Amino acid sequence: MQIIVSIQNRIYEIRGERVMLDFDLAALYEVPTKVLNxxxxxxxxxxxxDFMFRLTAAEWKTIRSQIVTPSESDGVLRSQIVTASQSKRNTTVAPYAFTEQGVAMLSGILNSDKAIQMNIAIMRAFVEIRKILLKENDLKEQMKEIKDRIGEHDVQLNQIYDAMENLLDEKAAERKWDERERIGFKRK
Structure with missing residues (x-):
């Protein structure tokens, strides 16, 4: 499960697609990025x-600001996403981004045992992300349903309150002033 979480941290959303970058894949497969490319x-x-594309300079700049190489200060890593292979990368060249299908296709060209194991783990990570997104969508639908029901109930409650007010107003109008029960002190 630890490896899946590690992989999920290396999946980015770019151009509306969930992708992994070439240097992250190379690190997972334990090969140099140059060899993978x-x-x-x-x-x-x-x-x-739709399987692989090169990032634009703007996309790479945005992603690069999110990816931080490990820098230890007082023994504590100061980044959210730590990519060891990033420090060896030529940062002027934008990396390739591989979609889920592109990662699956990589399994056909990289035949080491490590590559096969990592590909299986990566596919599981993509599936886990898809499950999470489906649960979020399901929760959104349920919340919308509840909101709609509450809205309907508010309308019905307002109608009930109006009907009760009308009934009370009618009862009050039916009572005659002279027939009312007297309150206060009574003289004998």
Whole structure:
């Protein structure tokens, strides 16, 4: 489960897609980023635009501000997302982003045992994220349903209050002033 959480921290949302970056995948597969990218270039026909794309300079700048290399100060890591391989990366070149299908396609070109194990873990991480999103959507729908019901109940309660007020007003109008029960001191 620890590895899945680690992988989930390396999944980003870019252009409306959940993707993993080449250097994160290389770190997980325990190969240099250059080797991973060379394997992809040798098999470029397997990676259409919806499987893999290169980040724009603006996207890379945004992502780079979120990714921090580990810097220890007083023995405490000062980042939310720590990527050890990032320190060796040429930061002027934007990385490749692989969608879930692109990561699955990587399993066909990287055949080491580590790559196979990591691919299975990555696929499980994507599935877990999808489950979480489905639960969120389900909760949103339930909340909307509850809100609609409460709205209906408010209308019905207001109608009941109005009807009760009307009944009380009618009862008060029916009583005659002279027939009312006297209150206060009575003289004999």
């Amino acid at each position: 060379q394997a992809v270039k040798r098999n470029v026909k397997r990676f259409p635009a």
